[in-house]
Amino acid sequence: GDSVTQMEGPVTLSEEAFLTINCTYTATGYPSLFWYVQYPGEGLQLLLKATKADDKGSNKGFEATYRKETTSFHLEKGSVQVSDSAVYFCALSGNQAGTALIFGKGTTLSVSS
């Protein structure tokens, strides 16, 4: 079945460092891909998405490009802030109606000043 694999965390960075969180997927057909973020004590929020190959999703300085050839959707940010400390989830949605959003295991990011 469809699945998402994320790099293990935690990721610990200093403020203004470059961030990459790797995500690869296995799916039949052409899924849509998402990054969600969970701040402490809160529910998940959509960060960005891409619905077809070579699409780039971007939001709040974060970017991810849908790479079908490598089945990847890596999250990047050029300069992280303390406020970016959270758990980041890569997710995919198959293209059959009624399939659930499938999440990776999450990567905890901790940014220090």
Next chain:
Amino acid sequence: DTAVSQTPKYLVTQMGNDKSIKCEQNLGHDTMYWYKQDSKKFLKIMFSYNNKELIINETVPNRFSPKSPDKAHLNLHINSLELGDSAVYFCASSQGIMGATNEKLFFGSGTQLSVL
């Protein structure tokens, strides 16, 4: 005005008890979901309803029973609670059905269930 609200936020109970978690969304969405997040933050779909009709029912013990009285509400009842049920339960909603559309999910802030 909270878009997806769950109650209670915390639930501490003894093994063997029966408990319910309630969820309401005021976004006018047609589809609602229950996800379970374990202690390692892994999220797994449990159920989904579209316009009060069950459309996703993952391999979940039948002690868990969802109920959707209308499309704005999706409650989760758990019978005979076990230690392994301890987790954070998230309710979510979307306008359409995932897979057919690719809108985002809106999540509640979670219910932390602790079974002692």
